[in-house]
Amino acid sequence: MKNRDLNMEKRKRYIISFVAVVILIYIAQLFNLQVLNNDYKEWADSNAFLKKILYPSRGILSDRNGKLLVYNQSAYDVMVVMRETSQFDTLSFCKAVDISLADFRRYLADVKNKNKNPGYSSYTPQLFISKLQNKEYGILQESIYKFPGFYIQNRTVRQYDYPNAAHILGYIAEADKQDIADDNYYIRGDYIGKTGIEKSYENQLRGEKGVEILLRDVHGRIKGKYEDGQYDKDPVSGKDLTLAIDIDLQAYGEELMQNKLGSIIVLQPKTGEILCMISSPTYDPSLLIGRQFGANFAELVKNPYTPLINRALNGTYPPGSTFKPAQALAFLQENIITPNTAYSCHGGFPIGGRPKCHGHGSPLPLIPALGTSCNAYFCWGLKAMLENRKYGSRDAAIDKWRDLMVMQGFGYRLGVDLPGEKRGLIPNSQYYNRAYSDKNGKSWWGPITIISIAIGQGEIQLSPIQIGNLAATIANRGYFYPPHVVKEIKDTPLDSIYTHPRYTGIAREHYESVVSGMRLAVTGGTCYGANISDIEVCGKTGTAQNSGKDHSIFMAFAPKDDPEVAVVVIVENGGFGATYAVPTGRLMIQKALKGEVPESDKWIEQNIKNTTILRSVLPKN
Amino acid sequence: MSYRKINIWNALDWWTVALYLILVIAGWLSIYASTYDYDQTSMVDLSGRSGMQMIWIITSLVLGFVLLMIDSEWYEIFAFWIYFLIIAVLILTVIVAPDIKGSRSWLVIGPIRIQPAEFAKFATALAVAKVMSVYRFELLNLSNFIKILGLVFLPALLILCQKETGSALVFLAFFLMLYREGMPGFILFLGFCAVLFFVLSIRLSDVFWGQTEMSQFVVLLIIMIILLCLLYNYKKGRHHLKFLAPASAGVTALAAVLSIYLPGGLNLSWVVLGIIGSLSVYFLFLFIKYRAFHYLLIILFAVGSVGFLYSVDYVFDHILEPHHQIRIQVTLGVVDDPSGAGYNVNQSKIAIGSGGVLGKGYLNGTQTKLKYVPEQDTDFIFCTVGEEKGFVGASVILLLFLVLIVRLVYLSERQKTTFSRIYGYCVTAIVFFHVAVNVGMVIGITPVIGIPLPFFSYGGSSLWAFTILLFIFLRLDASRNARL
Structure with missing residues (x-):
């Protein structure tokens, strides 16, 4: 046959080769798609699976008496899956949720903005509008089918029954970029504790998100649960907390502190539980929920008296004379003095013409020195300690002194279960060598240079909680439990640091001397104003010098022999300790121990409440 | 029967x-x-x-x-x-x-x-x-x-x-x-090339690698490879491949590397076009040397292919209405x-x-x-x-x-x-x-x-x-x- 020549035979082979090459190219492409490239698997999952996050309810907070402080209420977020959106009536959507068209466009742009929303994916639900009002929710729910790609996500917002304890409770807010970057548990629109207990107990409170994997077809219709819900996870509710706080005491303290700056802390020395912790000015925690959050928050930030700051933990003050019991304990422990050691005082510590003192008898032994808050006594004591040869050097002496201070809970964070605690300042030899040295680097400081630390001035900085803890330590005669605001976590033991006492290492008999001094201060000394007929109060006033008017400080515990409460009161710019801090302390002690203030003291209460001490400050812009 | x-x-x-x-x-x-x-x-x-x-x-x-x-x-x-x-x-x-x-x-x-x-x-x-x-x-x-x-x-x-x-x-x-x-095989071959070039040039249009428009570059590269293959097909010129193939590949690779480091970038299409031009000149020389007519046909193919490529681009971009363009692009899977x-x-x-x-x-x-x-x-x-x-x-x-x-x-x-x-x-x-x-x-x-x-x-x-x-x-x- 004519066509069956050699040339045509060759063409048969060409044809077979061509077919084989095409098939091999196809197999190579299959290899590329199915084996080399992993993207398609992910795309397929996000295509077919709708991972619906099931939010757990956040743990509930109640006070030590079981009064509900913080609980949850339903709120509704509008979520959008960008890939599923298509043309719809934007105007009727805006109407339903009560936003303007410009808002709509802006929200949409925000969702897609990788800067504002780092977790953006067009396949997963993204937060579009948070916290819809109930009415808007109702309207949108009815017409949501008209807006493809939009969903309503049910979640909860915090609700508060008392306008108090804002600093302790803290607030929650949408997790920001940093939160999301730090912990991949969070996605945009999740809530996270920002301050207070909400922050420090975030992991216990938030619970665990659940997930429901639904199969979804190309039209977004749900076709049922994937593998009959085999891979679904139920949300685990957050743990409920019982606080050490007594909300009535807290509210009372806040009332007393109104129109004043400062703080009150009442501790239970036997346990370290914080019964109340007032920082003034404060704010109503329910300002920081819902859609008003932004506006209210801005308002609080602008307030020149910084209501968002928890002064009880984040403020540090020179403790003034409230530091003297700690000095007495250190000197006694180091055998620098005995309770009978007497130092003379004629209107102050004589050397260098510094710390002045007020009129009292001279010379005085320790107990009356504490009772009258003699400045000279403690200056002599510190001088004696720093000059004592047993330490070998000045530096060794001051470092020993510092160690004794640290043992009493100063200079470091106590480990309060709230964020932002300040450590204060207890200087050591290094600190002074750096501060007081000549050009050649040789330090020239001596006991006289730094003598004011003996009376809680100079470099000394303590936070109110550290002063309160000092009172608790003295009340306990030598140990303390780190102060904490959470008494109980449901089904979980408390962190062991709050259940193990920390000992100061100072002998009990020394504490008894100091207790006697503090009792004398109340019965016949500087804090006579805290002398209550039926409660044996021990106390110590303080007057902290600072750039403005002195801060008025009072620390106390009661009753003397079986202390139930330790108290610290700081009224900024309140003048002498006795002026405002002592009467406030008096009221707090009575309220804490008896549940109410007797009729005879009501005039003090009124007086304190009606007092306004606000230094003039430049408004923040 | x-x-x-x-x-x-x-x-x-x-x-x-x-x-x-x-x-x-x-x-x-x-x-x-x-x-x-x-x-x-x-x-x-x-x-x-x-x-x-x-x-x-x-x-x-x-x-x-x-x-x-x-x-x-x-x-x-x-x-x-x-x-x-x-x-x-x-x-x-x-x-x-x-x-x-x-x-x-x-x-x-x-x-x-x-x-x-x-x-x-x-x-x-x-x-x-x-x-x-x-x-x-x-x-x-x-x-x-x-x-x-x-x-x-x-x-x-x-x-x-x-x-x-x-x-x-x-x-x-x-x-x-x-x-x-x-x-004749060339009918099938030309038809196949035409379809391939058309699909590639439209499919890869708007894909850029630096200065280079990939549609042109890829098609020109294919033309270059075809030219070298055609040369192999004829015994007389075959031994020239020993240096022509590595030279072409080398120049292209060098240009590709250069285009990354050159501050102004480099349009690789022009480089490959230059190689095709050089090859064509070389084929002309072979035609004169051996008096073999098929070298002229190869040149014709080179010129025709390049002409086809640029006319597809031109027709597509300038003569077709936008909705026609989109229709073709969608059919070819270019437009998402x-x-x-x-x-x-x-x-x-x-x-x-x-x-x-x-x-x-x-x-x-x-x-x-x-x-x-x-x-x-x-x-x-x-x-x-x-x-x-x-x-x-x-x-x-x-x-x-x-x-x-x-x-x-x-x-x-x-x-x-x-x-x-x-x-x-x-x-x-x-x-x-x-x-x-x-x-x-x-x-x-x-x-x-x-x-x-x-x-x-x-x-x-x-x-x-x-x-x-x-x-x-x-x-x-x-x-x-x-x-x-």
Whole structure:
């Protein structure tokens, strides 16, 4: 046959080769798609699976008496899956949720903005509008089918029954970029504790998100649960907390502190539980929920008296004379003095013409020195300690002194279960060598240079909680439990640091001397104003010098022999300790121990409440 | 002529029958998998697609049996009758067919719907084989060639009128048969190049690598490689390749590296164009040296190809209306049209890609089950295989098709009559074209042209038509030794 020549035979082979090459190219492409490239698997999952996050309810907070402080209420977020959106009536959507068209466009742009929303994916639900009002929710729910790609996500917002304890409770807010970057548990629109207990107990409170994997077809219709819900996870509710706080005491303290700056802390020395912790000015925690959050928050930030700051933990003050019991304990422990050691005082510590003192008898032994808050006594004591040869050097002496201070809970964070605690300042030899040295680097400081630390001035900085803890330590005669605001976590033991006492290492008999001094201060000394007929109060006033008017400080515990409460009161710019801090302390002690203030003291209460001490400050812009 | 009585069951090529049965059954299982739903129906439930496909398979087997029983002579005798009958039906279809999803290719008779276009393929194959098997038929004779083109393009044109572009394009497959029968290879080659360059230049337009527009660069690179291959084809110039090939590759690679570090960037297209120019000059020198005319033809090819490339670009960018541009781009899968062709291919790639090496397991595909892939039991049936059976399963199916096509080539070659051989090559070419275009489309290589995967896709017309196409050839093959 004519066509069956050699040339045509060759063409048969060409044809077979061509077919084989095409098939091999196809197999190579299959290899590329199915084996080399992993993207398609992910795309397929996000295509077919709708991972619906099931939010757990956040743990509930109640006070030590079981009064509900913080609980949850339903709120509704509008979520959008960008890939599923298509043309719809934007105007009727805006109407339903009560936003303007410009808002709509802006929200949409925000969702897609990788800067504002780092977790953006067009396949997963993204937060579009948070916290819809109930009415808007109702309207949108009815017409949501008209807006493809939009969903309503049910979640909860915090609700508060008392306008108090804002600093302790803290607030929650949408997790920001940093939160999301730090912990991949969070996605945009999740809530996270920002301050207070909400922050420090975030992991216990938030619970665990659940997930429901639904199969979804190309039209977004749900076709049922994937593998009959085999891979679904139920949300685990957050743990409920019982606080050490007594909300009535807290509210009372806040009332007393109104129109004043400062703080009150009442501790239970036997346990370290914080019964109340007032920082003034404060704010109503329910300002920081819902859609008003932004506006209210801005308002609080602008307030020149910084209501968002928890002064009880984040403020540090020179403790003034409230530091003297700690000095007495250190000197006694180091055998620098005995309770009978007497130092003379004629209107102050004589050397260098510094710390002045007020009129009292001279010379005085320790107990009356504490009772009258003699400045000279403690200056002599510190001088004696720093000059004592047993330490070998000045530096060794001051470092020993510092160690004794640290043992009493100063200079470091106590480990309060709230964020932002300040450590204060207890200087050591290094600190002074750096501060007081000549050009050649040789330090020239001596006991006289730094003598004011003996009376809680100079470099000394303590936070109110550290002063309160000092009172608790003295009340306990030598140990303390780190102060904490959470008494109980449901089904979980408390962190062991709050259940193990920390000992100061100072002998009990020394504490008894100091207790006697503090009792004398109340019965016949500087804090006579805290002398209550039926409660044996021990106390110590303080007057902290600072750039403005002195801060008025009072620390106390009661009753003397079986202390139930330790108290610290700081009224900024309140003048002498006795002026405002002592009467406030008096009221707090009575309220804490008896549940109410007797009729005879009501005039003090009124007086304190009606007092306004606000230094003039430049408004923040 | 005299005949020897043959036993059809002994002479039948059981290899091909076995491949046919495997593919048909695999197709049926895939259709069940792709239509399988949560409110599932049984595989043989006649209200479901797989149930219907079962009917088509059984009737196809009956049809195949009947075709094997018919004496092979009859096919040759009735070739034209069948052809003209089909042409008549096609014309009728153009006139009366209702519009079903944009296509006017369905003939509806009561409950039965058939697509005559599917049957036009075997009819045309018979007619072409008949014409070309005439004694002393010379294909290269122009009037003969035109006659053949007429026979092929008449049904194609009618099918185009029915808005079934894909089915009309299938008739291009006949060129593969014509090539085997002596049509100059360059026609096929030029046609192939033209389609390749056109698709590439539009598909890769707007893809840039630095300064380089990839559409031009890739096509020019292919032209350069073809030129070097052509040089290899002719003995006299072959030894020059030793330095020409490395030089061309070296310059291109160097330019590519340079373009990264050069501050202003570098348009690689110009570099490759320069190489093509240099090669052309060199070929001119070879032409003068050896007085060999084919070097001039190679230069002509180079100039023509480059001219074609730039005119496609120009025509596309400046002459075509924007909506035409988009239509072509969407068809070629360039423009991501979420509801159109681009979306389909994307979803299909996702479905296949998510299958991995071994697949998700039979009936476990999520993409196909949840209807992400459109036309998943017809044109995109290969997705189901890819998703549920993975790389291994999909490759096996492709290799089965390869074996079938090679077997068909082998069978065609062993025919003793020109009629049978030509018909055999028509079958081979049509099956190959369908597989190449359909699978290529599903895995994102070829443009989206909606034609079914032979023996696999759901549909009575398609399965019947392929059964007829194949079994007529099997009958012809079985009786190859009957004629003495």
